[in-house]
Amino acid sequence: MRRQLMWTLVVRSFAALMFGALALVWPEVTVEALALLFGAYVLADGLSLLTSALRRRGGDMGHRTAHAAGGMLGIAVGAVTIAWPGVTALALVSLIGAWAVGAGAAELWAATRFRRELHHEWMLFAAGGASVVAGVLVGARPDAGALVVAQVVGVYAMISGLLTLAAAWRLHGTTAAAHRPRRTRHAWHT
Template identity: 55%
Template sequence: MKPVWLLAARGAAAVVFGVLTLLWPQLTVLALAWVFGAYTLVDGAMLIATAWRHPQERRPAAACAAAGALGVVAGLVTALWPGLTALALVVMAGAWAIVTGCLELWAATRMRHELRHAWWWRASAVVSVVAGVLLWLRPEAGAVAIALVLGVYALITGGLWLAAAWRPGHWCVGELQHAHGLDFVALRAQGPVLGVTTFGRDAPYTRLAVSTPDPEADAAWLQQTTAQNSRNKLSR
């Protein structure tokens, strides 16, 4: 599954969960546990898939995998626990939101140069931690109050993930930090690309990759302009 579809799927799952918890009439603790369990299972699977797609980033990938595994476990426990009480659900949901939020915040911060949606990821992680804290502040809350906190949290995070997945014109623009320096890319999903390797210590980027309709003509123009600038410097 492509990264953009992982983002979209995770966002859509969160929005569906949020709508169900907020609009379900006469929601009971047991019904909320089933819906919450199904959502955390799906969300955990998406996090594990995200970790699998970035094996080169070992520690952030391990954090994603741990958060995903926690989501799967939380989903199974809450969905299969017979006679689950509101207090147990609050404790379980709060712990899941806080721990996964902290793990995702750390992973997103470590991968901020590799992922163009790192800012959105960090924002959703902060919302997750806040939701967990709110749940723990009122452990005696009933099913309706729990559903309100979880529903609002899911709608906000789902909107953030869908916004991260949306790419106007299928453009990918940003910087990529690596061992040899910093690259700048401005690429369409499809089409020809002009790649430029820069030289000199004062150059802000090591390489440039830009989508252009005619890369050969643009490359010739760049070579001509560079040669002209070099001659002008020598003549001074």
């Protein structure tokens, strides 16, 4: 279970970091290009979350539900964004803001469920919080334009990607430690 979760976090991190880097280094981004980039990012993130929710057997049902909800939201938003990349800037900003708040809430919910399992869920709390803040910032100024939205969402994606990657790394460390053979001290090795 931990290994699967670790790889889910790695895939999500990679998608966030790629989207964030592209959004930040492509300053002349158009609304249509931003829509396609964003759609690909949230679609990959949603598929990763939904796959994780469906592949986990047993375990915490609340955590699986949080991943499934976040995954379905990402898939729906990604599909809509890719299907209509020529959407107006205002509609795209509203969609990005709503997704960021919804995805952040699902991440916060999942992090509360992790608390009992992993003891280092603060990184996922921070990633969820960053998502909610980015969604509120984007939603507060829907008239800001594609460049500002790309910068805000790009910075959020980079922060979220790094935090999620750090959580995956810590999970890898705890998984590796749990699978190492324990050394026992025998009486004749004194």
